[in-house]
Amino acid sequence: MQSRKLDLNRLREDDYFDTLARWLGLEGEAERERMARRRRIQKARDAERSGETLLNLQIQDHQTGLAGRILFDFVKADGRPLPMNRLKVGSPVVISDSDDASDNGIAGVVSRRNQNVIQVATERWPECERLRIDLSPDETTRRRQLSAMASARVATGRPKQLREMILNQRAIRQGDQDEVEFLTSLNGPQQEAVAFALASPDIAILHGPPGTGKTTTLAEVIYQAVERGDKVLACAPSNTAVDNLLERLVPLVPAVLRVGHPARVFESLRGHTLDELVEADPSSAVIKDMRRELTEVLRSAARPGRGRDARRRRNLLYGTAGDLRGQIRSLEKNVVRSIVDSADVICTTTTIDDDLLGKMRFDLVVIDEACQCTESSVWQAALRADMLVMAGDHCQLPPTVLSDEAAAEGMRDSMMHRLIERDGSTIFRRLTVQYRMHRDIMDFSSDEFYDGSLLADESVAEHRLCDLPGVETNELTMTPLMFVDTAGANLNEEIERDGESKYNAGEAKLIEQLAGELIESGMRRDQIAIIAPYAAQVRWLRNRSSLRDIEIDTVDGFQGREKEAVLITMTRSNDRGEIGFLRDTRRTNVALTRARRKLIVIGDSATLASNDFYGRMLEYFEQKQAYRSVFEFSLD
Numbered sequence: 001m002q003s004r005k006l007d008l009n010r011l012r013e014d015d016y017f018d019t020l021a022r023w024l025g026l027e028g029e030a031e032r033e034r035m036a037r038r039r040r041i042q043k044a045r046d047a048e049r050s051g052e053t054l055l056n057l058q059i060q061d062h063q064t065g066l067a068g069r070i071l072f073d074f075v076k077a078d079g080r081p082l083p084m085n086r087l088k089v090g091s092p093v094v095i096s097d098s099d100d101a102s103d104n105g106i107a108g109v110v111s112r113r114n115q116n117v118i119q120v121a122t123e124r125w126p127e128c129e130r131l132r133i134d135l136s137p138d139e140t141t142r143r144r145q146l147s148a149m150a151s152a153r154v155a156t157g158r159p160k161q162l163r164e165m166i167l168n169q170r171a172i173r174q175g176d177q178d179e180v181e182f183l184t185s186l187n188g189p190q191q192e193a194v195a196f197a198l199a200s201p202d203i204a205i206l207h208g209p210p211g212t213g214k215t216t217t218l219a220e221v222i223y224q225a226v227e228r229g230d231k232v233l234a235c236a237p238s239n240t241a242v243d244n245l246l247e248r249l250v251p252l253v254p255a256v257l258r259v260g261h262p263a264r265v266f267e268s269l270r271g272h273t274l275d276e277l278v279e280a281d282p283s284s285a286v287i288k289d290m291r292r293e294l295t296e297v298l299r300s301a302a303r304p305g306r307g308r309d310a311r312r313r314r315n316l317l318y319g320t321a322g323d324l325r326g327q328i329r330s331l332e333k334n335v336v337r338s339i340v341d342s343a344d345v346i347c348t349t350t351t352i353d354d355d356l357l358g359k360m361r362f363d364l365v366v367i368d369e370a371c372q373c374t375e376s377s378v379w380q381a382a383l384r385a386d387m388l389v390m391a392g393d394h395c396q397l398p399p400t401v402l403s404d405e406a407a408a409e410g411m412r413d414s415m416m417h418r419l420i421e422r423d424g425s426t427i428f429r430r431l432t433v434q435y436r437m438h439r440d441i442m443d444f445s446s447d448e449f450y451d452g453s454l455l456a457d458e459s460v461a462e463h464r465l466c467d468l469p470g471v472e473t474n475e476l477t478m479t480p481l482m483f484v485d486t487a488g489a490n491l492n493e494e495i496e497r498d499g500e501s502k503y504n505a506g507e508a509k510l511i512e513q514l515a516g517e518l519i520e521s522g523m524r525r526d527q528i529a530i531i532a533p534y535a536a537q538v539r540w541l542r543n544r545s546s547l548r549d550i551e552i553d554t555v556d557g558f559q560g561r562e563k564e565a566v567l568i569t570m571t572r573s574n575d576r577g578e579i580g581f582l583r584d585t586r587r588t589n590v591a592l593t594r595a596r597r598k599l600i601v602i603g604d605s606a607t608l609a610s611n612d613f614y615g616r617m618l619e620y621f622e623q624k625q626a627y628r629s630v631f632e633f634s635l636d
């Protein structure tokens with residue numbers, strides 16, 4: 001059955017919430033199906049290739065965290081680095097026996113990760129030696145969203161008013177802007193955006209194209225709000241985005257609290273996490289002793305010995321652990337309450353811990369990266385708001401949705417995008433001065449996605465690789481753009497064995513050569529990035545020894561980041577003109593806007609130009625005299 005896109009603006013209240021609930025149901029089904037499929041894959045290498053499974057792990061270390069959780073550090077049993085994976089900080093996972101497919105495992109949440117170690121917070125001690133970790137369906141998040149939407153349906157007072165505005169039943173008002181004394185040095189459009197957001201009585205949107213200082217601007221909005229006495233909830237859909245905002249906020253607002261899993265928090269920010277603040281509280285010494293005891297009890301329960309009594313002993317120990325955990329929780333609850341109450345700003349992901357925040361409401365709720373939020377994921381935060389500010393860029397990657405059916409009906413469209421389309425310029429302000437890209441790198445994206453409105457700040461407008469210390473001046477380093485066309489050279493895409501993802505060995509070779517030339521010109525490896533839309537191409541490139549220490553990632557892994565030089569391998573090359581998910585040009589927009597001084601794109605014009613957008617992209621490179629044919633390079 002062909003699904004068609006639904007217009008949420010036309011739906012009545014009940015239909016709107018029913019639709020979102022149905023999408024969540026479809027998404028849950030899709031996630032569960034995917035997990036079941038993955039667990040059926042027998043061959044280790046293939047299971048890990050999904051990026052959602054890590055096999056053959058062992059415990060390297062453990063410690064106790066807040067609320068009696070145990071934090072386990074897992075490493076590969078053979079000492080190798082972890083393979084490329086999508087287990088992020090905050091991802092729900094299941095830890096189970098690597099050798100026993102029937103083991104249902106223990107639920108946990110990823111709390112930290114690096115190349116070699118993945119840390120998972122869980123409540124029980126795994127009972128086997130050789131473990132696997134699988135990304136698990138995110139039921140908790142879905143349950144919380146459903147419960148928020150159930151409350152939103154019957155809400156009264158202010159939440160009801162906001163609901164009516166979001167559902168197109170009541171007009172969103174505009175406010176009269178006051179003079180603002182800015183704390184940070186903002187450009188004109190940023191100042192206008194701050195004043196606009198602060199004056200809006202209901203809902204305001206900040207549209208931040210790449211590198212335009214969206215987070216800087218949001219931080220100023222939050223600072224100003226706190227100055228006038230507001231209590232603020234600052235959210236974002238991912239832990240990384242929350243931490244980026246937190247990093248900007250800390251120098252401006254001292255009383256900031258970061259709740260949620262003690263994430264990839266930078267050293268300088270750790271003092272703001274709930275865990276650390278609780279730790280610093282005087283009553284923590286007692287709690288710490290109790291936690292130590294809990295760990296011991298759990299450890300004994302995992303190894304109850306043999307014999308008839310083993311099960312009884314284990315159950316007794318789990319009983320004791322349960323009691324202990326209860327006592328720890330009640331002590332911690334009091335400490336936590338006072339910390340939460342005294343914060344001016346609370347930072348969290350949009351999956352809000354409702355038990356922690358209780359019925360707390362906020363004068364201002366801010367959602368960063370709001371275009372990566374599905375519509376249903378906004379409601380938890382929106383329900384707590386007197387006034388709502390959303391910031392993001394709908395011309396970059398949309399939220400990840402697994403269910404094709406839900407996606408076809410519109411689940412990938414964010415609320416922020418819908419409101420911009422519905423209400424037009426009255427509801428948003430766009431930031432237009434960017435601090436990242438050379439003017440020529442910016443212009444194509446600006447014309448295609450932002451009505452040509454972007455301006456390069458003069459500090460970056462003309463900057464080139466050869467202006468960097470230690471980099472020599474040559475043709476490669478003097479110019480900001482290059483497209484290498486592989487048409488006619490038979491550098492065809494291939495499908496990874498046993499997989500679905502594509503790679504292109506010919507393009508990879510060209511990437512190696514060009515990256516080599518950049519390094520020979522004096523660039524450091526950490527100033528270069530390679531972006532491929534396909535995971536198989538990323539894997540292929542990461543296996544090239546000449547590219548070691550150069551960051552290589554998918555587009556999705558690169559949103560929000562930048563490098564001095566970026567090489568993109570478009571990967572698709574076939575005689576059917578098939579470009580697959582490159583058709584979603586928002587993904588390409590992200591890829592094209594990561595480079596500060598040099599952007600190199602490698603692709604097959606014969607395949608790409610079947611699509612008008614790529615046709616225009618090729619013309620742009622030609623017009624900037626940045627078009628080269630692969631035949632100008634000698635590939636050995």
Ligand SMILES: Nc1ncnc2c1ncn2[C@@H]1O[C@H](COP(=O)(O)OP(=O)(O)OP(=O)(O)O)[C@@H](O)[C@H]1O
Pocket residue numbers: 185186187190208209210211212213214215216217435436559560561
């Ligand atoms: N008014 C300004 N003056 C000088 N530099 C600025 C200004 N605003 C932002 N920047 C710089 O621009 C860069 C991008 O800022 P920020 O991280 O806030 O952007 P963003 O829009 O959130 O980024 P992204 O494109 O990743 O979403 C930062 O290095 C920041 O210091």
